[in-house]
Amino acid sequence: MPKERGTAAELAAAxxxxxxxxPMKMEIxxxxxxxRDADARLVEGIKWNAPSYSVDGQDRVTFNLQGKGMIRLVFHAGAKKNDLNVRATLGEDPTRLLEWAADDRAIVKLVDMDDVREKADKIGETVRRWLEATS
Structure with a gap:
C-alpha cells in the first residue's frame, strides 16, 4: 500500500x-x-544535512552534497554498519553506476544535469534493486 505524502519528515525536507x-541545486x-518516483514506500527526510530516503524507518539512500563539482547518492543498509552483504545479494550491477565503499554501501556520483538526465533510468532501477536487496 503506498504511503501518504506530507509527513513531518517530508515537510522538513521541502x-x-x-x-x-x-551550485547544483537543479541537479539535486x-x-x-x-x-522518490522509484518506489512509493520511500519517505524523504533530512539526515546528515542532506535529503535522505527510508523505508519502514530504515535509511536506504542519502545524498552527500559535500563534494566539489559533484553530487553523491549513497546507497546503504541503514545508519550503522551491519552484516548485510548487499554487494553479494545484488550480484553484478547491470547499470554500472555503483562504486562500492563496503559490502553494505555503494555510491553513485553525478557531475551535472546532463549526467543526471543520462543516468535517470539507471538511477531509478538502482534504487528499486537496492530496496529489494535490503528489504
Missing part, C-alpha cells in the same frame, strides 16, 4: 530544499524526483 544554497531537485 523546507531544507527551499533554503538550500548549492531532479535527483530527488528520480529517487
Amino acid at each position: 523546507d531544507f530544499m527551499d533554503k538550500l544554497e548549492h 531537485e531532479a535527483l530527488r524526483a528520480i529517487v
Whole structure:
C-alpha cells in the first residue's frame, strides 16, 4: 500500500530544499524526483544535512552534497554498519553506476544535469534493486 505524502519528515525536507544554497541545486531537485518516483514506500527526510530516503524507518539512500563539482547518492543498509552483504545479494550491477565503499554501501556520483538526465533510468532501477536487496 503506498504511503501518504506530507509527513513531518517530508515537510522538513521541502523546507531544507527551499533554503538550500548549492551550485547544483537543479541537479539535486531532479535527483530527488528520480529517487522518490522509484518506489512509493520511500519517505524523504533530512539526515546528515542532506535529503535522505527510508523505508519502514530504515535509511536506504542519502545524498552527500559535500563534494566539489559533484553530487553523491549513497546507497546503504541503514545508519550503522551491519552484516548485510548487499554487494553479494545484488550480484553484478547491470547499470554500472555503483562504486562500492563496503559490502553494505555503494555510491553513485553525478557531475551535472546532463549526467543526471543520462543516468535517470539507471538511477531509478538502482534504487528499486537496492530496496529489494535490503528489504
